[in-house]
Amino acid sequence: EIELTQSPATLSLSPGERATLSCRASQSIYTYVAWYQQKPGQAPRLLIYDASNRATGIPARFSGSGSGTDFTLTISSLEPEDFAVYYCQQRNKWPLTFGGGTKVAIK
Amino acid sequence: QVQLVQSGAEVKKPGASVKVSCKASGYTFTNYAVHWVRQAPGQRLECMGWINPGNGNTKYSQKFQDRVIITRDTSASTAYMELSSLASEDTAVYYCARAQAPESSSWFDPWGQGTLVTVSS
Numbered sequence A: 001e002i003e004l005t006q007s008p009a010t011l012s013l014s015p016g017e018r019a020t021l022s023c024r025a026s027q028s029i030y031t032y033v034a035w036y037q038q039k040p041g042q043a044p045r046l047l048i049y050d051a052s053n054r055a056t057g058i059p060a061r062f063s064g065s066g067s068g069t070d071f072t073l074t075i076s077s078l079e080p081e082d083f084a085v086y087y088c089q090q091r092n093k094w095p096l097t098f099g100g101g102t103k104v105a106i107k
Numbered sequence B: 001q002v003q004l005v006q007s008g009a010e011v012k013k014p015g016a017s018v019k020v021s022c023k024a025s026g027y028t029f030t031n032y033a034v035h036w037v038r039q040a041p042g043q044r045l046e047c048m049g050w051i052n053p054g055n056g057n058t059k060y061s062q063k064f065q066d067r068v069i070i071t072r073d074t075s076a077s078t079a080y081m082e083l084s085s086l087a088s089e090d091t092a093v094y095y096c097a098r099a100q101a102p103e104s105s106s107w108f109d110p111w112g113q114g115t116l117v118t119v120s121s
Helices: none
Strands: A006-007 A010-013 A019-025 A033-038 A046-051 A062-067 A070-075 A085-090 A101-107 B005-007 B010-012 B018-025 B034-039 B045-050 B057-060 B068-073 B078-083 B092-098 B115-119
Touching: A006 A085, A006 B078, A019 A033, A019 A085, A019 A101, A033 A062, A046 A062, A070 A085, B005 B092, B010 B018, B018 B034, B018 B092, B018 B115, B034 B068, B045 B068, B045 B078, B057 B068, B078 B092
Parallel strands: A010 A101, B010 B115
Antiparallel strands: A006 A019, A019 A070, A033 A046, A033 A085, A062 A070, A085 A101, B005 B018, B018 B078, B034 B045, B034 B092, B045 B057, B068 B078, B092 B115
């Protein structure tokens, strides 16, 4: 099973700041990683698929990069609605697995 | 719009089974796999398995292989997930989510709203 490790566990930032979230895989997953945003009481929402492709309707301030084992989700300038938990997910090998999440909290 | 709507919250006793439904709308149900993902308190999201609604093919995670059955009713555009031999550790929110192809590993978009299953004596 491919393990995904996200860091940091919590990121405390202010609106307008840049957020950089990391996801590391236990083996190469090429570019087969997706990123999701989850707010309390809601289902996850797809942000990025295949490392760098924004899903439909996702603002341009969200961007993804990386390949192999190291991936990054960047939020260029945090809006109030961006404070949430973010998960990465790999689709390279079954079972599909998720990272443990990074909480982006208001500083 | 593409939407998945799940059945309501359930409370079950240890040893019982639960069956959660997921009704699809806004797209051709048989063209995309439906996955089931659970989120237990304090735990990461876990993929349980998926079904190809077109032909009924299924694939399960080894962790749940012996206890989960995923089925579908194409006439109702609905997928089902049944989990048996429930224990307190199965208390979680269960989500269905649509894949991007009938059978390949995929990302998930959209997700159902989630169904809370509570296992308690």
